[in-house]
Amino acid sequence: MTGKTVYLETFGCQMNELDSELVAADLSRLGYTFTLESDRADVVLYNTCSVREQAEQKVWSRIGELAKRKQTQPELVVGVLGCMAERDGIGLLDRMPAVDLLCGPAELDKLPGLLDNAVRTKMALGAEDNADGTSRDREGAGLPLVSARQVALQGDASRRSGTLAAAGDRLEMLDLSRAVSAIEHNAQRSAYVRITRGCNKFCTYCVVPHTRGAEVHRPPEHIIEECQRLADAGVIEITLLGQTVNHYRYEGASAVSIEGVLQPQKGRTYKGSHHRDAFAGEGTTTFADLLYQIHERVPSVQRLRFVTSYPRDFGNDVLEVIRDCPRLCRYLHVPAQSGSDRVLKMMNRGYTVGEYDEFIGRAREHLHQPEIGRPLMISGDIIVGFPTETDEDFAGTIELLERSRYKSCFIFKYSPRPGTVAFDKIADDVPDAVKRQRNNELLAVQTWMSDEVSREQIGRTFGVLVEGVSKKARRAEGLTHGQIRLANAVSLTVGGGSPEQSSTEADACETIQLSGRTDGDQIVLFDAPASEVDQLTGSIVTVRIDSADRLSLFGTLTPA
Numbered sequence: 001m002t003g004k005t006v007y008l009e010t011f012g013c014q015m016n017e018l019d020s021e022l023v024a025a026d027l028s029r030l031g032y033t034f035t036l037e038s039d040r041a042d043v044v045l046y047n048t049c050s051v052r053e054q055a056e057q058k059v060w061s062r063i064g065e066l067a068k069r070k071q072t073q074p075e076l077v078v079g080v081l082g083c084m085a086e087r088d089g090i091g092l093l094d095r096m097p098a099v100d101l102l103c104g105p106a107e108l109d110k111l112p113g114l115l116d117n118a119v120r121t122k123m124a125l126g127a128e129d130n131a132d133g134t135s136r137d138r139e140g141a142g143l144p145l146v147s148a149r150q151v152a153l154q155g156d157a158s159r160r161s162g163t164l165a166a167a168g169d170r171l172e173m174l175d176l177s178r179a180v181s182a183i184e185h186n187a188q189r190s191a192y193v194r195i196t197r198g199c200n201k202f203c204t205y206c207v208v209p210h211t212r213g214a215e216v217h218r219p220p221e222h223i224i225e226e227c228q229r230l231a232d233a234g235v236i237e238i239t240l241l242g243q244t245v246n247h248y249r250y251e252g253a254s255a256v257s258i259e260g261v262l263q264p265q266k267g268r269t270y271k272g273s274h275h276r277d278a279f280a281g282e283g284t285t286t287f288a289d290l291l292y293q294i295h296e297r298v299p300s301v302q303r304l305r306f307v308t309s310y311p312r313d314f315g316n317d318v319l320e321v322i323r324d325c326p327r328l329c330r331y332l333h334v335p336a337q338s339g340s341d342r343v344l345k346m347m348n349r350g351y352t353v354g355e356y357d358e359f360i361g362r363a364r365e366h367l368h369q370p371e372i373g374r375p376l377m378i379s380g381d382i383i384v385g386f387p388t389e390t391d392e393d394f395a396g397t398i399e400l401l402e403r404s405r406y407k408s409c410f411i412f413k414y415s416p417r418p419g420t421v422a423f424d425k426i427a428d429d430v431p432d433a434v435k436r437q438r439n440n441e442l443l444a445v446q447t448w449m450s451d452e453v454s455r456e457q458i459g460r461t462f463g464v465l466v467e468g469v470s471k472k473a474r475r476a477e478g479l480t481h482g483q484i485r486l487a488n489a490v491s492l493t494v495g496g497g498s499p500e501q502s503s504t505e506a507d508a509c510e511t512i513q514l515s516g517r518t519d520g521d522q523i524v525l526f527d528a529p530a531s532e533v534d535q536l537t538g539s540i541v542t543v544r545i546d547s548a549d550r551l552s553l554f555g556t557l558t559p560a
Ligand code: SAH
Pocket: 051, 052, 205, 206, 207, 208, 242, 243, 244, 308, 309, 310, 334, 335, 337, 381, 382, 383, 412, 413, 414, 415, 416, 417
């Protein structure tokens, strides 16, 4: 249905951001246009997250607002995509009559058809529609109201092996047919590429295996082709995505993982390394092989990173390939979740604190090389207040945080999720006040650690991928990036850069503060001539670090 204007808002993880990008490209190809203002849209789509209750609440309140709007704009189409659609399913339709369309994350290839139907149904029923989304015609005809609404969910089929490959093939088309023209148009320099869908881990607190379905690895040739096309469109930084990304393994013609049977082993090596383990047959592509192949075959990608790593089964082959390949980033996101063996066991994480420490130590041994300007940066996730968590368990988590020396760490209060084992079997018995207290305590520890890790970078020199004018400089001038570019042409007087300086005082050199990231994903702020903003944005420059705080490094642009 062409000519319709869509507002698409994304919640949740990078996987969702990528899904939204693919969906937007898919719909654009079909003639839909996009707006950043919800008020101006004919179609409002929310790509949702279900990982914590808070994430869902945001969406509920958005839909509540739209229900009111529908009273005056009954032709408005409202769609809920993603993990919340999958988790809540038809229950969501019952609770929210304003929702016209539901589409789970494993069904997004069907969205154009569903949306087309939803728009046509609206037009056909037109004025007959009630403001609450139900239709008098259908009621009169004795048809179930829900059938007027469009639904695609994987439901129970998600983990049936017979349907896995077929679902993988369908979804594969969505990733493969990615419209890089949009990327070219936006001069986008960074992109996500999915390598694995779903998750087989079933951590007891987590909805993801239920919403995203079983783990399916994409064929390496498809991944490499996608990287190549993105690189041809100007992308220089690619982040590979998977829930347990280091478990990637592609067995010849089969797209389905054999979880638990063939996992990467510590002693293995990657293709391209001089001594290769006989363990991985010729038709097998391991995660290390995949990294190596992308690095070798798509050299114009100057930065290749991956999230999220699972702390178990992390072979030395992966660490070696990162060490040996200069364009592989020294950055790992490896959530520990807890520093207590008892809690880790209840979470079904499958490793002990000792094993986690062993991995962090091994990763640092292989990859932490500050003397050549390549320190290893690690980030983590922690859940506080998991059922039965005692003060002693929590003390273990504080110690883990201190030992791990993360550059940053996401800390979450446990949120019981319907459908998970923890929700069904273990009472949420840690009071919210205790969760809050532990959350704050950990935040304070992490702030201290982040500050220390940042300060260690002072005096070092890094390649920085420039993202554009810093938020601070934008705020100071009350300008958007586009406006700053415009202002550059006239006369721009923005000074500042180091935290002490005022960013509003006039500066004879017309410098402006830019921001970018190191390959370890640390934020760097530095001054550059305002006239060079466009030229520098999207390129990698060399910056010497002069000062630091827990969030950012502050430096000086230096010749490469
Ligand atoms: N696959 C990734 C994590 C995906 S979910 C991994 O295993 O590391 C992102 C983060 O959300 C998790 O790392 C966890 O810290 C947090 N999380 C997941 N479920 C949660 C819940 N029920 N309550 C609180 N935090 C949760």
